[in-house]
Amino acid sequence: MTDILPASRADLPGDTTALARFLIGMTLVRDLPEGRVSGRIVETEAYGVSDPAGHAFRGMTPRTRALFLEPGHAYVYLAYGVSWMLNVSSEAAGVGAGVLIRALEPLEGVAIMRANRGVERLTDLARGPGRLAQALRIDRGLDGIDLCRDGLLWLAKSAGDPSEIGQSVRIGITKAAERPLRFYERGSRFVSGPRALNT
DNA sequence: AGTGCGATTGACT
DNA sequence: GTCAATCGCACTA
Numbered sequence: 001m002t003d004i005l006p007a008s009r010a011d012l013p014g015d016t017t018a019l020a021r022f023l024i025g026m027t028l029v030r031d032l033p034e035g036r037v038s039g040r041i042v043e044t045e046a047y048g049v050s051d052p053a054g055h056a057f058r059g060m061t062p063r064t065r066a067l068f069l070e071p072g073h074a075y076v077y078l079a080y081g082v083s084w085m086l087n088v089s090s091e092a093a094g095v096g097a098g099v100l101i102r103a104l105e106p107l108e109g110v111a112i113m114r115a116n117r118g119v120e121r122l123t124d125l126a127r128g129p130g131r132l133a134q135a136l137r138i139d140r141g142l143d144g145i146d147l148c149r150d151g152l153l154w155l156a157k158s159a160g161d162p163s164e165i166g167q168s169v170r171i172g173i174t175k176a177a178e179r180p181l182r183f184y185e186r187g188s189r190f191v192s193g194p195r196a197l198n199t
Numbered sequence: 200a201g202t203g204c205g206a207t208t209g210a211c212t
Numbered sequence: 213g214t215c216a217a218t219c220g221c222a223c224t225a
Contacts, residue, residue: 045206053206063221081219083207100206130207173206 004029004156009148012071016048016090019071020099021183023088024165027156028104030136037112037136038156039104039126042188045170046181048090048097053175056096066144067096074153076133076143083130084139088147088155102129102171102182104136105190128192163187168197 004027013019023044030037047054055077056067066075067089075087075098087098104126106113113125113135126132133139138153147155166186169177171193184191184198191198 047206055206058222061222077206078218078220080205080207080217082217085206087206102206128207170206 006148006150007072007155007157009070009072012090012148014071014091016097016099017046017181019088019090020044020046020181021165023099023101023155024183024185025158025163027107027158028101028136028153029156030109030138030153031151032109032112032137034112035109037109037116038107039132039136040107040190041101041103042105042185043101043103043191043193044183045100045102046090046097046183047087047100048181049095051097051176051179051181053170053173053177053179054097056098060096064096067098068094069144072146072148072155074142074145074147076138076140078140079130084133085129086133086136086138086142100129101132103127103184103188103190103192104132105185105188106135123189127190166199168193171197 013022023041026041055064069089070093073089079085086101089098091097117135126135164186166184168182170182
């Protein structure tokens with residue numbers, strides 16, 4: 001039973017940076033046995049072609065296979081042995097690139113998110129890539145799935161008017177750290193990172 | 200087969 | 213503000 005529909009792949013920009021910007025304001029939906037969890041995407045980072053910070057920079061490996069799928073597939077990996085990260089594949093099939101989803105504004109299923117996270121504060125549920133994955137119970141099992149189909153995890157069209165989008169350097173990387181490839185909903189309380197990067 | 204290192208988070212001074 | 217946890221992976225040999 002859905003009152004919202006999956007995004008169509010044809011609508012997704014193929015260009016990684018354009019996709020990172022495009023995803024701001026879209027809805028990410030996770031259907032769990034207990035019910036639906038969803039959130040508005042408020043922060044992304046682009047990891048495009050020829051980007052030394054990108055996991056596909058040195059070619060395809062077993063882990064990064066999903067980055068080479070056509071746009072709109074999930075690339076999920078474990079960071080620091082602790083936190084799961086969700087990316088949306090970008091660029092044409094065979095080209096390795098993607099967009100990291102860094103933060104959500106909770107919409108549906110807040111009680112489920114609280115249970116998954118073990119915290120109460122609304123702004124702590126999905127602010128940060130590892131936290132949002134925990135809130136939505138995202139792990140390796142979702143690696144490679146098509147986010148443009150109504151399934152376990154999928155993308156839906158914009159959840160509200162596009163607001164002003166800010167741009168900054170990416171968070172937590174050392175390679176190519178100067179590139180301004182992070183996008184966020186300006187002023188949102190649900191965006192991660194230092195205050196200086198949310199202006 | 201061994202090793203160094205993160206696209207982070209939460210606890211702590 | 214600082215810092216350790218934790219482990220899969222990519223790289224070297």
